Amino acid sequence: MGTIKVTDVSKKYGDSFAIDNITLNIEENKIYGLLGRNGAGKTTLLNIINNRIFLDKGTISINDKSFHDDKSCLGKIYFMAEQDLYPQSMKVKELFNWTKEFYSNFDMKYALELSKKFELNINKKIKELSTGYSSICKIINTMASGAEILMFDEPVLGLDANHREMFYKELMENYIENPKTIVLSTHIIEEVAHLIERVIIIKDGKLIKDESVEELLEACYCVSGLNKNIDDYIKDKNCISVDEMATFKSVVIVGENGDSEKNEQKKLDLEVSKVELQKLFIYLTSDGGIK
């Protein structure tokens, strides 16, 4: 197991909705990308799922059990929050020991192994860690927790490129060895695009997409070529993004890339490629996108 059902969930702060009537199913053993612009409601949604803040309306169930029916169902999730919730005077190794108390499947060997790989000094106190190593400490604790569902809110905050790469690699290895449900909330879309299977996009507290990355990307394509040819090609098409460089243009088009389109592309000498998730995200969450 490792499923989460969010039904008609809303959360208001004053007069504005932080989360507006969201319904979604997080399926077991899949990697989700939770995407949205700043203030879209990603952290609020994760906090609501983990009962760290209270919802105004709706229900949440984990493994088909609502929090009200079974208070222990939250123990199936380990949520790495962006905020520092660990006691600052606690040493990293003490943190691992305590997490083992609360998460019986915590893998101490794996935690120590990851600490070595990331060069995290486990004898240091939490308050002595830099921003990057604080994130690393939280990442290791989450990955070794042994929980059925892992949630990461901005996990790579303050991490350098090497450590980010190492995190993605370790996360994939961990997932392949022990499949589990993973939710990654991040702004660095291009880095996680190859990891995530499904994408949840939130805009102004509303859910605008909840589908597989493959399906989402298959619904559009990118063509590039000479300005004049591109202009001819996009005349009757739904073009969502245009990049211009000297005499060349590259555009993203929403719609099927069928035989007639392929013939036209050949005739106009255009090159076709896959759309980047980040480009699609920018379109979907910009003011011109879905409202």
Added chain:
Amino acid sequence: MMSYKLVKYNVKNSIKSIIIYYCIIISIIVGMALMNKFSGGYGYTSGTETSSIIFLFVLGLNFFKENFYFAQANNISRVEYFKAAAIAILQIGLSMAILDVIINRIYNIFGINPTMYDMIYNRFFSLDTNRELWIQSNSMQTLFGTVSLLFALYIVALAIGMFITLIYYKCNKIMKLVVSLGPIAIIAILVNISKNYPKFSEEAVTFIGNILGLSTSNAYMAVITFICMFTIIMSFVYLLVRKAVVKRD
């Protein structure tokens, strides 16, 4: 199940402060005992448990935030957190009550140090006038009474500390100001009442004397009163914890 693990954490988290506190107390007591010995004087102290009450109140003030955040980091429900906090308070209160009685009995070998229980509920004469009349009793009744009274006092001190922290945690700036000024307003009202309605204040003093068993020299009345106070305070703590959320820094 989870709450017992959290109890372990709560107690372990407080143990360092408790050890430091006892190191200081024992040093002071040893210093006084040595002074008595070398000066040839007849040292007298009393009610040293008051320092434990103050210490536990301060410990209570620091008992909420860090423990609550850590419980939240481990997805432990608020109800489990509350249970763990209540059990930890009882454990700390009982352990410190027993320790204080042991320290008191050892100290009494070298000097004179009656406990609050001895002074209020046992036959006790002022040492200035009847010094030789007070003899330390080590009967089971006295020991049990002393531990019970200290335990009840200690858990109330811890609970009040935690309750105040929670009020401050949950309130906005205006409410914090109101809560801070509250005790001053209450004192002003009480002074006013005692001046204008002397009969009422006399009755209030009698009532307090009765619920604390002062008039009947019954320590268990005070124990029951303090346990009731603890239960009421912890009920308010529960109401506040139930809706507490982690604040963004």
